Amino acid sequence: MIEVPVSAALRRVAPSATIAVSAQARALAREGRDIINLGVGEPDADTPAHIRSAAIAAIEAGHTRYTDVDGLPQLKEAVCKKFSRDNGLAYAPSEINVSPGAKTVIYNALVATISAGDEVIIPAPYWVSYPDMVCLAGGSPVIVPTSTATGLKLDAAGLESAITERTRWLILNSPGNPTGACYSEEELRALADVLLRHPHVWILSDDIYEHLLFDGLRFFTIAQVEPRLRDRTLTVNGVSKGYAMTGWRIGFGGGPEGLIRQMAKVMGQSTTNACTIAQWAAIAALDGPQDFLAEQTVIFQRRRDLVFAALAEAPGISCDLPQGAFYLFPSCSGVLGKRRADGQLIQSDEDFVVQLLKHEGVAAVHGAAFGLSPHFRISYALDDATLEEACARIIGFCSRLQ
Incomplete structure (x- = not known):
């Protein structure tokens, strides 16, 4: 063999x-x-019926060909509206990436920006794929342990101690997988204060569980809490978890136009566009009833x-x-x-x-x-x-x- x-x-x-x-x-x-x-x-x-119906309608209408590499213009518009409606974030379509799942959005961003020797700060416990995606991109994951005293969330002291001149990204996930822990506005504010002192550090905010928050808690994302971080933050989300569309494979991210262009370049040599039919279904999810x-x-x-x-x-x-x-x-x-x-x-x-x-x-x-x-x-x-x-x-x- x-x-x-x-x-x-x-x-x-x-x-x-x-x-x-x-x-x-x-x-x-x-x-x-x-x-x-x-x-x-x-x-x-x-998956809700109106979303499934939109996919069927897309097939019947012949929407089965390639789209722009990083997403249908109509879906990018729907994503912009979602970020504005739910998060108070203003993005232009040129600042939106649509990929085959939020996981791919994250991977594309890391591949597009990481060089050998670059470090990515990842609080532990973490989603299993974060460190390995960093390794595949050629970087070094820097794992920062958390404790029950902070609710298994990264605090300002832990972040400050982990940042070096080689730090490229901080990955935040809220509500978190595997813990279900969610960062409050005050906790994000404390992290933001640290990040403002280190302008070379970019932030990847994985918000995929945004719509699954309990006990009346309100969701916040870091670019919303601190607008001065907007132009070095990639806010990642998708339809998989909240809209029961895991198999449809549609994720999206909002970030500075230069980063989005580089992510599209990665996609152009790898996946090309996400499934056209699933993109039309995602438009129905984001623009349709939210109850x-x-x-x-x-x-x-x-x-x-x-x-x-x-x-x-x-x-x-x-x-x-x-x-x-x-x-x-x-x-x-x-x-x-x-x-x-x-x-x-x-x-x-x-x-x-x-x-x-x-x-x-x-x-x-x-x-x-x-x-x-x-x-x-x-x-x-x-x-x-x-x-x-x-x-x-x-x-x-x-x-x-x-």
Whole structure:
């Protein structure tokens, strides 16, 4: 067998843990196992009917050809209206990038701007792909640990200590994956004050969970809080999470025109445009009725409360109440060092999730993949009955450890 050549950049990268867990769960289900997958990060709701209808209408109208590399003009206009309506941010269409998912918006920006030796500050815990995307772009991720004292969020002191002359970007994610933590206006103001002192640092604000915020909290994004940072901020969002359109693959970003041009250059030599039909569907999502968002938030808050209360009954498991998104990030420190009745030892959060899947059929993602152990991430984007069953299995598993 011929050995496949692997680039130096790819050798620095691990496979996505969240994708790997979901693939393993699907494989076990195909074998006939009763599997509950709490590892996948997507709403269980169908895409709203008016959005699906817009996609069908686009096909019937013959909107099936290439578009401008970084998005339909009509979609860019809809994105501009969304940023103005929801965030108080004024962008021109020339300052908008549309890509095949918010993940690609982020990747395009990093590839377009990072050179060898450049550093990107990433608070931990973080979404699994951030560090590896930085590595693929040739940069160096600088991981800044956070603590429960700050709600697992970056504070001004932590940011200040991480900035060097080589810092190119700071990545912020709010509400966050995996924690569900959300930065308040005051917390963003404190970070902004630091960033104003370091004009060489750009900010990538990943707001993909913006519409999933609980307990009446109001969402803020950093360019809104501090307009002086607007011209070195890329505000990233999309339709995947809020509009239940994960498979449609439409993300977008607003930023300075020079950056947007460079991102389009990357796309011109890689993906070209996002799916034309999905772009027309995204226009319907952004310009159409928005009441779906509030209804969905009510559902997810109820599920959050259900799972949070249930996991309080699991011996050795502790968790802070998330403010948004649809994840819990419990600590499993209380089960480490314990054994199953068959003698299997739980030494790490990875051991915990591996044994949970093997013996209880519940898939979760270990905290080390997000940069913080001993934790694990579970998604509550499933129906109540399934979540109740999953929690009962987790409680049973923990209760039987010795």
